[in-house]
Amino acid sequence: METVKTISELRAARLILPQPVGLVPTMGYLHEGHLSLVRAARSECASVVVSIFVNPTQFGPTEDLASYPRDLLRDLQLLEKEGVNLVWSPDVEDMYPPGFQTWVTVEGVARPLEGSMRPGHFRGVATVVAKLFNAVQPQRAYFGQKDAQQAVVIRQMVRDLNFNLDVVVCPIVREPDGLAMSSRNTYLNPEERRAATVLYRSLSAARQAYQAGERDADRLRQIMAETIQSEPLARLQYVSCADADTLQEITGIVSGRALLSMAVFVGKTRLIDNFVIGEENHAPGN
Numbered sequence: 001m002e003t004v005k006t007i008s009e010l011r012a013a014r015l016i017l018p019q020p021v022g023l024v025p026t027m028g029y030l031h032e033g034h035l036s037l038v039r040a041a042r043s044e045c046a047s048v049v050v051s052i053f054v055n056p057t058q059f060g061p062t063e064d065l066a067s068y069p070r071d072l073l074r075d076l077q078l079l080e081k082e083g084v085n086l087v088w089s090p091d092v093e094d095m096y097p098p099g100f101q102t103w104v105t106v107e108g109v110a111r112p113l114e115g116s117m118r119p120g121h122f123r124g125v126a127t128v129v130a131k132l133f134n135a136v137q138p139q140r141a142y143f144g145q146k147d148a149q150q151a152v153v154i155r156q157m158v159r160d161l162n163f164n165l166d167v168v169v170c171p172i173v174r175e176p177d178g179l180a181m182s183s184r185n186t187y188l189n190p191e192e193r194r195a196a197t198v199l200y201r202s203l204s205a206a207r208q209a210y211q212a213g214e215r216d217a218d219r220l221r222q223i224m225a226e227t228i229q230s231e232p233l234a235r236l237q238y239v240s241c242a243d244a245d246t247l248q249e250i251t252g253i254v255s256g257r258a259l260l261s262m263a264v265f266v267g268k269t270r271l272i273d274n275f276v277i278g279e280e281n282h283a284p285g286n
């Protein structure tokens with residue numbers, strides 16, 4: 001496994017990789033969720049590139065950029081074991097040199113949900129992912145369904161800007177008690193860690209109601225909100241029942257695929273999670 005830092009080193013190493021190339025963009029501090037993306041890429045591509053970059057432009061001024069967990073050495077050991085060909089871990093100055101002034105802004109699908117709670121977040125994500133795509137030139141790129149809106153935003157960007165690659169979205173990987181894997185789970189103390197299962201319980205309650213015939217979007221949102229509110233350590237930021245493609249909130253009856261999603265503070269830690277309903281078979285990550 002080769003590791004590189006600068007864009008010119010990356011370009012030189014990329015030139016000799018067997019095709020097709022799969023890219024797994026990450027912010028590091030890898031867990032089984034990331035490794036599931038690497039394994040998917042490994043099984044579908046001749047070579048796998050993993051980028052590790054804590055992208056400052058997708059964090060708001062009051063968010064956790066400074067404290068975001070980092071452990072490059074451990075990440076490299078994990079990736080070596082997975083048979084990754086190339087790891088690219090650029091410095092901030094490589095990605096955003098002085099004078100940087102070009103941004104990618106996705107509009108409609110980036111506005112609701114996370115977009116409304118985290119202004120500028122998807123501008124940072126779309127810009128860095130466009131830069132990763134341009135530098136690595138992968139044939140396939142792998143993202144997790146955990147960040148459901150991010151996946152929709154990136155698909156939209158790929159379509160709109162004619163990136164010549166396939167976006168592959170892999171199921172959420174969960175802990176045995178249902179908590180979706182996330183690097184931010186490490187912020188939780190033991191009591192908060194127990195309370196954090198409320199997101200999964202809340203989504204499961206709404207899905208159960210849907211399976212029992214409930215189709216009223218307001219009622220599904222209410223079931224999720226009430227479950228969250230029953231957990232004293234949790235503070236609900238939003239719950240949503242939205243069209244899974246447009247991400248517009250559903251008013252009235254749920255008829256096609258819908259994204260049930262939420263953001264919840266457990267202590268100071270902000271967690272997100274989602275299920276897709278209305279598919280014939282539920283995705284294994286749900």
Ligand code: PAF
Pocket residue numbers: 025026027053055058125128129147150
């Ligand atoms: O999902 C993430 O880890 C990040 O948003 C990404 C896609 C690597 C861009 O920084």
